[in-house]
Amino acid sequence: MPQDAAICATQQPCEICPIRYRAVCAHCEGDELDELESMKFYRRYEAGQVVVWAGDRMDFVGSVVSGMAGLTQQLEDGRTQMVGLLLPSDFLGRPGREMAAYTVTATSDLVLCCFRRKPFEKLLIDNPRIASRLLEMTLDELDAARDWLLLLGRKSAREKIASLLVILARREAALIKRRPEGRIAIELPLTREAMADYLGLTLETVSRQMSALKREGVIELDGKRRVIVPSFVRLVTESGDDSDGGPLS
């Protein structure tokens, strides 16, 4: 069983934080930001470490600063489904809930910017800027979850893989306010098993479809955790939904 995360002393000031304008603090300024800054503490996890188990008490909430985490749900017989992917700027934990509803696992080395839950809940009542940003982020997550429903319910294994790559590319690009185009590289901080859990497939099927996409030139593999996409539009075509990814918000 993994050790608890180091509560790390070295943390960045909010001014130079990479997720400053995308996280739950995005709309805060001046005093509000100072208050958050005084409350925050970092937690670090290694790839594979469990952040919380479903059903365990959870006394903090926080934002992903760097790395990736997965929310995971299970049936009694062990069938596992990842139900959320937390990327930088995403919010972890639910205000008003004592127990974690899902198991959270770091799928790569992970840094969280955390707040103790109770004081954060109080802040949420006093401070409409934070509350409204959290509502906005929750609505975005709901939209993302609903897109995922379409993927799980109706897409083929090949389309699922392509869709995952498209999402990762878009999220990576959004952090630097660009739109993915032409030839791109995608970091893939997930094992084949984690991909399978996310896509509702088995790891064998993920592996086979990755091989097929490679064979047909849709992707190239640079090691196991880095994918080169020669043509992003080709990948989007393979993903089944021909949308343009919406506004660059």
Added chain:
Amino acid sequence: MPQDAAICATQQPCEICPIRYRAVCAHCEGDELDELESMKFYRRYEAGQVVVWAGDRMDFVGSVVSGMAGLTQQLEDGRTQMVGLLLPSDFLGRPGREMAAYTVTATSDLVLCCFRRKPFEKLLIDNPRIASRLLEMTLDELDAARDWLLLLGRKSAREKIASLLVILARREAALIKRRPEGRIAIELPLTREAMADYLGLTLETVSRQMSALKREGVIELDGKRRVIVPSFVRLVTESGDDSDGGPLS
């Protein structure tokens, strides 16, 4: 193409509204409730009517008073997935969004309690009771969507059908603050096709599994839109997740 909904003159006062303590207005009292009451207007739709098409402008938000609606998403080639089921007290529309992200269809006769979007957005800024209730409801919807991800990704056709029935039974019971037990009846205001769209199956598979559950005595059919469940625990067992449905919130 269906006619636009009648904006109906006959509407109930909030005091005797069946969703008074579950909808977005749940925590409002006195003046706040009066303000909502003065703004509200009802809309009625017949089973099968479309409330909004994905991509269309949407100038109102609202709550389901009675009936049922489905949120639907599509791939270009026509594959369809329902991504949300709106039952009484559920909220429709997204503050801050001009265009509908999903097609909304009444799956049974439907009554909505609506507010024009702009004034409602203003209310959300001025009135933390409404904003916090909306956040709470959105977080609940996100949890429901995530449970649905597990269903779509990992459950068998039979488990999916049983799960849908369990959810409908729980929602029906929650409205009258009870917990489903023993022998119960479930209203099923969905066609086989709508069920298939919700469950990520074909309508033939839905029909076959309904027949199988009937043959084995898990359910009895009373007409096509009403299901009798002799033993609720048996149904929950068939649904795959053996949870107790959580607190009666």
Added chain:
DNA sequence: CCAGGACCTTGACCCAAATCAAATGCCACA
């Protein structure tokens, strides 16, 4: 340099659910 183990790939076979194709039941309405 080699051994062990985690992770990944590939092959053979199987099965649950999709697809294709009729029937059947069930109104509403002439």
Added chain:
DNA sequence: TGTGGCATTTGATTTGGGTCAAGGTCCTGG
């Protein structure tokens, strides 16, 4: 009382992805 239009059921057949079973690759540590 028939008739057209649905929704639904049922049957036959196909197939995408699961399951089971080897191997292969690449670290890491002795």
